Amino acid sequence: MQSLRFNVAQLLKQATGASRSYVLDEDIRQLTDEMSFAPLHGDIRFTRTEDGVLVTGHLQTAVDLPCRRCAATFTETITFELEEEFHAAFDVYTGLRLPPRETDEVETMIDEQHMLDLSEVIRQNVLLAVPPFPLCRPECKGLCPHCGKDLNTGPCDCQEEETDTRWSALQALLDHSGS
Ligand SMILES: [Zn+2]
Numbered sequence: 064m065q066s067l068r069f070n071v072a073q074l075l076k077q078a079t080g081a082s083r084s085y086v087l088d089e090d091i092r093q094l095t096d097e098m099s100f101a102p103l104h105g106d107i108r109f110t111r112t113e114d115g116v117l118v119t120g121h122l123q124t125a126v127d128l129p130c131r132r133c134a135a136t137f138t139e140t141i142t143f144e145l146e147e148e149f150h151a152a153f154d155v156y157t158g159l160r161l162p163p164r165e166t167d168e169v170e171t172m173i174d175e176q177h178m179l180d181l182s183e184v185i186r187q188n189v190l191l192a193v194p195p196f197p198l199c200r201p202e203c204k205g206l207c208p209h210c211g212k213d214l215n216t217g218p219c220d221c222q223e224e225e226t227d228t229r230w231s232a233l234q235a236l237l238d239h240s241g242s
């Protein structure tokens with residue numbers, strides 16, 4: 064995801080509070096092997112902070128997921144808010160390495176070329192926004208645990224048999240206790 068890298072050298076030379084905006088339209092199919100994502104869209108803003116650049120944005124993508132109840136594949140829209148502060152690892156004027164801080168994390172460091180790389184932060188945010196229990200629709204009836212029929216398309220024939228089995232079990236119990 065090469066285009067998620069931004070040169071922020073000019074912004075780092077500006078005063079705290081200076082900002083610039085970008086429109087993202089990014090192919091993120093390579094985000095993970097497990098899921099297939101639609102292109103990522105949205106607006107992001109870079110704001111100069113005392114120690115670096117605050118990235119904020121509202122982003123949207125979509126992903127094909129199997130419904131946890133009926134197993135049908137459906138497309139889930141995924142939106143999330145981005146808010147992450149990146150820190151400069153090198154002084155923008157001297158090129159010298161700045162003293163590292165305890166809170167520094169490699170994915171939110173601005174590198175020697177003053178490149179801010181959003182790839183890892185975006186990847187984490189997208190994956191976090193994927194619902195852990197995806198449903199094709201809230202009222203999905205799922206599959207019959209006995210015959211596997213998709214109950215969204217109508218009832219199966221198991222219902223009655225199941226009741227019968229329970230009745231006979233109960234009857235057997237009654238018969239037994241009565242004797
Ligand atoms: Zn479903």
Ligand SMILES: [Zn+2]
Nearest residue numbers: 207210219221
């Ligand atoms: Zn059934």
